[in-house]
Amino acid sequence: MEKDSFLAPDFTTLEIISFASVACPLGINIPNYDEIRQTEGFKNVYLNNSAPSYHTSPHEFADWQQTKLLEENTFRFYEVHVACHELLGHGVGKLIYREGADGPTPTFVDPVTKEEFQSCYEEGETWTSKFGPIATSYEECRADSCALYLCTLPEVYPLFDIKEEEVETMLFCNIMNYMRKGTLGMVLYNPETKKWGQAHT
DSSP: OOOSSOOOOEEEEEOOSOOOSSSOOSEEEEOOOHHHHHHTOOEEEEEGGGGGGSOOOGGGTSOHHHHHHHHHHHHHHHHHHHHIIIIIITTSOOOOBOSSTTOOOOOEEOTTTOOEEOOOBOTTOOHHHHHGGGHHHHHHHHHHHHHHHHTTOTTTGGGGTOOGGGHHHHHHHHHHHHHHHHHHGGGGEETTTTEESOTTO
């Protein structure tokens, strides 16, 4: 369900002087208020000089040839993923509301199954109120799914100066890094509370 009109995103690279948290992200989509994103648009920033702080140690999960490939290419190719994740992953889609409190429920066609369905947000409901504690993680999964798909499209490659002969390596690096991050992220799960400590994991 796409927005009615495309709100051109802004993409800026910034150099960070200070970032007051445990870890500095590589990219951010702002603002985090969906009602503003829906009507006014959004900005994406790539925190360029934070990349070196991400130490890549894939040797625990890969053989020496794969490790060499990942160490040589991860940062360059991960930039493609971050841009697609922030610009289009977080930037697409819309919340669909019933027309007025007692208005009609719109009818939709599922783009995959082609089946009709009737489901939308009621007045006063938000993404967070519907999905609760998993809302932020669900949104990150949605953005990552978009990014992993978009990384496979030939139209994306020239935007990042990716040569045709580099595409297979880029896709391999992005997938391998996601499997690695998923494995490393398991330490952030608390089995006693059955909760995750970080949305991206």
